[in-house]
Structure formats: structure tokens, C-alpha cells
Amino acid sequence: MTTRRELEHCRAELTALPSGWDSWEALMRLAMEEAAKAEELGEVPVGAVLVTPDGEILARGHNRTITDNDPTAHAEILALRDAAATMRNYRVENAVLVVTLEPCMMCTGAMVHARVRGIVYGTTDPKTGVLASQMEALELPFQNHAIWHMGGVLAQECAAQLSAFFRKRREEHKLRKSDTAPC
DSSP: OOOHHHHHHSHHHHTOOOTTOSOHHHHHHHHHHHHHHHHHTTSOOOEEEEEOTTSOEEEEEEOOTTTTTOTTOOHHHHHHHHHHHHHTSSOOTTOEEEEEEOOOHHHHHHHHHHTOSEEEEEEOOTTTOTTTTSOOGGGOTTOSSOOEEEOOTTHHHHHHHHHHHHHHHHHHHHHHHHHSSOO
8 A cells, every 4th residue: 555655755656657668659559559449339429448557558458338337337447347357456556547538536535445556547537537637536545455547548538538428429419319200
């Protein structure tokens, strides 16, 4: 478990790029590939990868809430579940979660309980993001595990992926609505 004091004292070490990766952007591109899988399912395109300090991709996930009829099936949660099952431990200490969209309260809470080392996200979520947008959930005084976070990695590309999805969804909704309108 990382304390706030350790986080402040050892920030450079804790936030180091995983071995074998030349940038956080390269890891974010993997998360964006996962987001594309969600979109293919008709899900909101959010993707996540969980990476160890030695550069191993521990788990991947993409939104499946509609597909699985599960309100908790966010990309981050699914990646954490997969990693925990692989490791046979609910704690995934020292791993960094890379996700295309700023996490919500549920996902952030799960990451605290899983003891991830850090969170790297693409674009902010002005409606439900809790790392910077709506609040700073990781700064709440009762959190028993400190997690560093960094946003804005490939932010424009991640935002464009989401915007294109919602634009297409609105257009499809308009078409359905016009098809059922009385003559």
C-alpha cells in the first residue's frame, strides 16, 4: 500500500514509465484498440490496459455494460477482474491502469481497493470523471491508498473516438425517429 507521504517522496520512481515502453502514448493506443472493440459491440468506446512496472500487459478491458447486462462492466473494472484472476489475488499492486476516459467514482474506488500504483487517462469526463473533472476523489482524506494519476495522454484522439461514437448514435436515433413519425 502506498501512503500519501510515500507518493510525495517517491513520485519520480512511482510514476516511471514501465520497462520496454517508450511512451505513455504507446500504451494509450492499446487502450484505444480496446475502446474500438467496445464500439463494435455498440458500447461506449472506453478501453483500458493494466501494465506492470516491467512492461507486461497484465490485462485488457473494454466497456461491456450493455452486452453483459452489468452496470459494473466498465473497461477498468473488467481489466482489474481479469488481472486479479490471473494473479489469483485481488490486489494488483504496482500496476498502472491506462484508460481512454477519466474514471468514474465506481472505477476509482475499485482501483483504490485493488491498490494500483497509478492511473493514466486520455480525455477528461466532464459529467462523471472524479480524478479532476467533478472532484479529486484520490485526494479525499479517508482514502487508505495513494494513487498517482496523469491525464491528457492522447486526449484529442480519445475524445474524438468518443465524439464520433455519440455523433453516430444521435444520427441513428434521428433516422429511427423520422422513420416512425406519422405521415
